[in-house]
Amino acid sequence: MALEFLNRELTPEANQAPALTPASSDVFGRIGTLETRLARNAREIDAAQAVRYRVFVEEMHAKLSPDAMRIRRDVDSYDAICDHLLVVDNAIEGDIEDQIVGTYRLLRQEVALANGGFYSASEFDIAPLLARHPEKQFMELGRSCVLPDYRTKRTVELLWQGNWAYALKHGMNAMFGCASFPGISPEEHALALSFLYHTVSAKDDWAVSALPELYRQMDLMPVEAINARKALSAMPPLIKGYLRLGAMIGDGAVVDEAFNTTDVLIVLPIAAISGRYINHFGADARRFAS
Structure with a gap:
């Protein structure tokens, strides 16, 4: 599970774009007292891992390794090779550990391939997808979570501003990552x-499938029995946000x-992102990605 459901939708509206103004060269965006940027040191990564533990273990009842449970951190080997996107609330008094309220984990293709591959490859057969696009650079989004009090539209928008600026800064052509429904019974999410x-199945050059030994059927209802409005209402908000972007x-x-x-695996080519979202986040992000 790499991408966790937040509890607000990403729904930018015309003429209501946030005032995203960087405070320094490594800040990707700011709304009020919140800013999004990459973790600057091991201390901040540790704080992000603590936020992940609070959401994944304390709230969602994940079962981590004994060592991770002992130190109360969601940590694995990928943390050492990923960049860690943060949302920081500068209005909170105290140390950085107290100010980090959201996080995403970002892994570029060149880094992944030099260090054993992508996290998603443990669940999905992504090698053919990469092979069909040798001219493209992919980035993996993972471990997304936000503390309960900060699950608002502006926090989600800051995370996406950070993802967008990061992707353009590094010349990425597509994003992908696992997105999660709660619970371990796919039948409960049949609709x-x-x-x-x-x-919205990925087809042709973008087709990708779960590993055969892990594959669980998604086609649980005939198409004529599906009420689209009810299906969207039953979907985790982060997945709906991805769909709005063109995933x-x-x-x-x-x-x-x-x-x-x-x-499920999200596949999002940068070229597929809706024009109104590009206008919202900035077509080149130069003011954030310099």
Whole structure:
């Protein structure tokens, strides 16, 4: 499970774009007292891991390794090779550990391939996808979470501003990552999974499938039985946010018992992102990605 559901939708509206003004060269965006930037040192990464523990373990009942449970941190080997996007509330008094309220984990293709591959490859067969696009650079989004009190539209927008600026800064052409439904029974999400299967499946050059030994059927309802409005209402908000950006969904779900989730693979070519979102976040992000 790499991408956790927040509890607000990403719904930028015309003439209501946030005032995103960087305070320094490594800040990707700011709204009020909140800013988004990359972690600057090991201390900040440790604080992000503590936020992840609070959301994934204390709130969602994930079962981590004994060492991770002992130190109360969601930590794995990928943390050492990823960049860690943060949302920081500068209005909170105290140390940086107290100010980090949200996080995303970002992994560029060149870094992944030099260090054993992508996290998502443990659930989905992404090698053919990468092979079909040798001219493109992919980035993986993972471990997304926000503390309960900060699950608001502006926090989600800051995370996406950070992702967008980071992708353009590093010349990325596509994003992908696991997105999660709560619980380990795909049948409980039959309506939403079937809607994704019938309407936004990744096809042709963008097709990707769950690993055969982990594959769980998404086509749980006939297309004529699907009410689109109800299906969207039943969907985790972060997945709906991806769909609004133009994302596609891989074939097959994967049950992640350790994280107590049912995962699908999001595939989002940069070129597919809707024009109104590009206008919202900035077509080149130079003011954030310099």
